[in-house]
């Protein structure tokens with residue numbers, strides 16, 4: 001290579017990568033603002049309550065905090081707000097096995113906290129934290145899943161219930177529910193849990209009759 005060629009390679013090579021560098025910088029700056037929604041006064045109030053009760057002493061949020069209790073950044077996508085509000089104000093009243101203490105959170109603070117957690121749920125984290133292994137794994141092993149089983153998966157039941165060791169612990173384990181409950185009880189309870197279990201924290205299953213029937217069929221196979 002001649003001196004001239006080397007010089008040109010140096011100059012044009014540097015220019016080329018400098019332009020790419022500028023392009024990527026502008027691209028990043030353009031995206032940064034859109035990664036999180038606007039911070040309103042309620043979001044701010046929720047964040048203050050978050051600090052007041054030292055939630056981070058037990059929980060992680062966007063990965064920061066303590067590992068005693070679950071990550072909360074995406075919790076409002078997983079569980080209904082009505083349930084979460086009840087839980088925040090008195091965990092043991094909705095889930096007797098809960099180890100989160102009753103912190104004395106007021107109704108207004110609970111609303112603000114949920115607005116704050118709604119805000120964190122909208123932060124684009126590139127898919128982090130990874131989704132937990134849900135009941136999609138249940139009944140695998142080559143067997144076709146039934147319609148009811150697919151509904152169970154798509155309706156997020158496993159966020160609260162466990163079947164054969166997979167799922168959440170907010171509600172009772174359903175692995176054997178087919179031997180303890182009958183069709184009428186199950187279908188009625190789906191439509192209106194509180195009519196069967198006073199103060200139940202389970203949300204009503206808002207679905208057409210056909211879906212309720214298929215879910216019930218699936219429950220009855222769990223023995």
Ligand code: HEC
Nearest residue numbers: 053054055058068069070075084087098099100101113170
């Ligand atoms: C002393 C530890 C502790 C503190 C402090 C604490 N939590 Fe929890 N929290 C837990 C534990 C443990 C769980 C898991 C469920 C259970 O066993 O109670 C939990 C569960 C939750 C859940 C999920 C409930 C569910 O069913 O998935 C939410 C929401 C929550 N906490 C919010 C908060 C907020 C908001 C604060 C602060 C105001 C807070 N927690 C403070 C220990 C704590």
Ligand code: HEC
Nearest residue numbers: 079083155156157160170171172177193197200201202205
């Ligand atoms: C937010 C949490 C939550 C979600 C989501 C949820 N459940 Fe529940 N579930 C509960 C709680 C808490 C109970 C205990 C109180 C009660 O029986 O109503 C319960 C009770 C039940 C029971 C009665 C168990 C028994 O024998 O006492 C069945 C069956 C059930 N759930 C099925 C489902 C199905 C199917 C779905 C999805 C369509 C679902 N649940 C979604 C929290 C939840």
